[in-house]
Amino acid sequence: MIRFMKLRMLPLVGLLLAMVLSGCGAEGGASTTSSALATTSTTGPVTTPTTPPDDVGLAVYFFLGPVDGSRDASLVPVYRALSADGDPIGAAMEALLVGPTDDELAGIPAITSAIPAGTTVLSVEVAGTLARVDLSAEFDDGGGSASMFARLAQVVYTATRVDGVDRVEFLIEGQTVEVFSSEGIELDGPQSRADYYDQLPAVFVDEPAWGEPVVSPLVVRGLSNVFEAVSQVMLTDDDGLPLFEGTVMATCGTGCWGEWEIEIPFAVDREQFGALIVWVFSAQDGSRVDVREYAIRLR
Secondary structure, three states, rough: OOOOOOOOOOOOOOHHHHHHHHOOOOOOOOOHOOOOEEEEEEEEEOOOOOOOOOOOOEEEEEEEOOOOOOOOOOOEEEEEEEEOOOHHHHHHHHHHHHHHOHHHHHHOEEEEEOOOOOEEEEEEEEEEOOEEEEHOOOOOOOOOOOHHHHHHHHHHHHHHHHHHHEEEEEEEEEEEEEEEEOOOOOOOEEEEEHHHHHOOOEEEEEOOEOOOOOOOOOOEEEEEOHHHEEEEEEEOOOOEEEEEEEEOOOOOOOOEEEEEEEEEEOOOOOEEEEEEEEEEEEEOOEEEEEEEEEEEEEE
């Protein structure tokens, strides 16, 4: 039985926060569970934890930037509201296929989807840790390996955000997919998140989802593949002023993907839009590289 989950509420992109979040309405599978090895160099006020809001929701996975084969685009979880009466994985797949909102598409960078318009969910079945997702024939329309891998990744990450699900078996029109699309992509059995790490940025924030309302303290989780496993995290308010800055160390780095986690206390005097920013310091010159900024709603 699938348990409906209340997602932790956290951040995303700073320049167009208000515009993006207005379209959102107000990262989980086993692979999102992580253990932090170190958290240092923190600044910002320590506050007493507040009661989380009653909002319930889910995360669906789109891309920051156009999926055109460049390395600029990367997966991003995006918040969507969900009725507590709904089936979480079925609702997540439906929300995924609806695609980004107009405001999200108009953002800089835009939030986009590689899944073709007209694709529908025929069925979603969960057996143990496996989700069997049956999609309509439109799912393999179009061409280009970048688009094909991207859309597979979107489905896998969205389905495995649900508690207990860690693999996805693809079906199209009721037939199990072994070779996907005219690009000849072989699907060697059920797919997991690790099969699509190439679709992630070097520092990937999986929780919170883009546009989620958040309260203090925030728990931010993700993956990274960076030099010596070290990356940086900053939380800012709607004026761009830092509320917190810290260093995180993942469980693995320099050629391998590791999990990381950090708890961020913050205090604001009103509900507002903020940003969660992650980056790595260049080993060559100390500049910020692999920067990603995510819009958040601070409560």
